[in-house]
Amino acid sequence: MPLPPSPARPLTLFLATALAAVGLTGCSALSPFHTCDDSAARLKGLRSQSILDSVPDGTTTPEGFDRVDSRCVDDTGDAWLYASRVYRFPGSRQHVVDFYRATAGADGWELQHDPYDRSTPESTAGLCFTRGGDGEALLLTVQFLMGDDLRFAYGQDAGPQFDSGAGFEIEVGSETDGAPTGCFD
Numbered sequence: 299m300p301l302p303p304s305p306a307r308p309l310t311l312f313l314a315t316a317l318a319a320v321g322l323t324g325c326s327a328l329s330p331f332h333t334c335d336d337s338a339a340r341l342k343g344l345r346s347q348s349i350l351d352s353v354p355d356g357t358t359t360p361e362g363f364d365r366v367d368s369r370c371v372d373d374t375g376d377a378w379l380y381a382s383r384v385y386r387f388p389g390s391r392q393h394v395v396d397f398y399r400a401t402a403g404a405d406g407w408e409l410q411h412d413p414y415d416r417s418t419p420e421s422t423a424g425l426c427f428t429r430g431g432d433g434e435a436l437l438l439t440v441q442f443l444m445g446d447d448l449r450f451a452y453g454q455d456a457g458p459q460f461d462s463g464a465g466f467e468i469e470v471g472s473e474t475d476g477a478p479t480g481c482f483d
Contacts, residue, residue: 332372332377332473332475333372333377333474334370334371334372334377334379334474337370337377337379337474340472340474340476341368341369341370341379341381344368344379344380344381344436344470344471344472345366345368345381347381347436347470348405349402349405349407349438349468350381350382350383351383352401352405353385353387353397354387354393354394354397356387356388357385357386357387358386358387358388359383359384359386360384360385360386360448360456360457360460360465361457362454362456363383363384363385363448363452363456366381366383367382367383367384367452368382370474376473376474377473377474378473378474379471379472379473379474380469380470380471380472381469381470381471382467382468382469382470383467383468383469384443384448384452384456384465385465385466385467385468386460386464386465387465387466388464389464390421390464391421391442391466392421393464394421394440394442394464394466395420395421395425395440398425398440399425402425402438406429407427407428407429407438408427408428408429409425409426409427410426410480410481410482412481412482413482414482421442422442424439424440424442424466425438425439426438426439426440426481426482427439428478428479428480428481430476430478432476432477432478433475433476433477434476435472435473435477435478435479436470436471436472437471437472437479437481438468438469438470439468439469439471439481440466440467440468441466441469442464442465442466443460443466443467444460444465445457445460445465447465448460448465
């Protein structure tokens with residue numbers, strides 16, 4: 299038996315057709331997230347940031363970490379671009395902190411502080427800076443690492459001497475569209 303006429307039937311038919319069309323075109327048509335597509339130029343710009351090569355005197359590069367590691371990662375929603383370097387420093391972590399506070403600050407980077415944890419010293423927590431406005435925003439982090447951290451993150455051993463000093467990673471990151479992002483968002 300046919301259904302009786304209903305004023306809602308055209309709306310129901312429209313919604314069913316729209317949902318089918320979206321299903322056929324894929325979920326990306328609805329995605330508000332950015333992907334790694336067309337990010338090569340921005341990634342190249344991150345690799346060329348001079349702060350990645352600015353290091354305290356006496357800093358060395360562990361074997362196998364002699365280049366900038368740069369990638370676009372889009373496995374968590376919005377894509378994230380980064381360029382990073384790993385270094386070994388025979389002195390104190392505080393010396394590394396003081397060096398990057400001065401060097402990054404002189405280069406226009408603004409130091410950000412964790413609003414939720416001001417008690418952890420920077421020589422433990424690392425540093426985070428921001429620079430640039432909408433479309434050009436960058437994030438700079440300096441994080442201290444041990445050999446186990448490198449083995450976990452990179453699947454590579456930096457040698458036993460890495461654990462005897464201030465091993466650190468410096469990274470410049472960005473949203474694919476350069477939108478501002480905070481250190482502790």
